[in-house]
Structure formats: structure tokens, C-alpha cells
Amino acid sequence: MSQELHCPICKKIVTTANADFPFCSDRCRILDLGKWASGDYKITSPIHDPDLLEDLEREQNRMREN
Template sequence: MRCPICKKEVAFDNPEMPFCSERCRLIDLGNWATEKYVISTPLRSTDFLEEDERGPERPEGPEE
């Protein structure tokens, strides 16, 4: 696996996994804190429910 920040190989037993180092982990955290990363779709209250509590999947769009 490669570090998402610097692209170096990361050992699976590395305690900073999936990052190669604390430095890369902190860079990633900073990217979230400064809003360089965003969630691409708006969250809905049902996004926080367990799968079995959601009920059947329905397509997005106007109801008929």
C-alpha cells in the first residue's frame, strides 16, 4: 500500500498506517482542518443509520 500523501510504500504493521509517518498523517489532518478535502455529496440523516435501519434503497429524485 502507498501513503496517500507522499506515495511511499507503507508496511502493513506500521502504526501510522495508512500513512508512512506521523508527518504525513498530520499533513492529512491539516488538509481536512483547512477544508482542502470535502465530502462530495450532502449528508442526510439516514446516512448515520445502520444498514438494516434504513429500509429498502430508493433511487434519488422526486417521488411519484
């Protein structure tokens, strides 16, 4: 069974059977590398841990008070 994903570049359906998975083609794989290299992707780390979020909020409040 092969898994299907959307190519992160062109959103075409790609299966795990594809040699360039998770990209649909060599072209998209290279484009993606280029994006990383040019800093086009921002590092985003969504916070899922509520404790961590709470700590962060507390820290931000503390900074505001000072």
C-alpha cells in the same frame, strides 16, 4: 502477512506493520489532519446505488421544470 497501501499524502508504499499506517510517517499523518482541518478535502460521496441515482435525476428534472 502485512497489507501494503500507498500513503495518501506522499504515495510511498506503507505496510500495516507501520505504526503510522495508513500513513508512511507521523509527518504525513499530521499533514492529512491539516488537510481535513483546512477543508482542503471536499466531501465526495460517489453514488453507487442506481436507484438513488435515478431518484436524484428525477428530482433534478422536477426542479428544472418548476
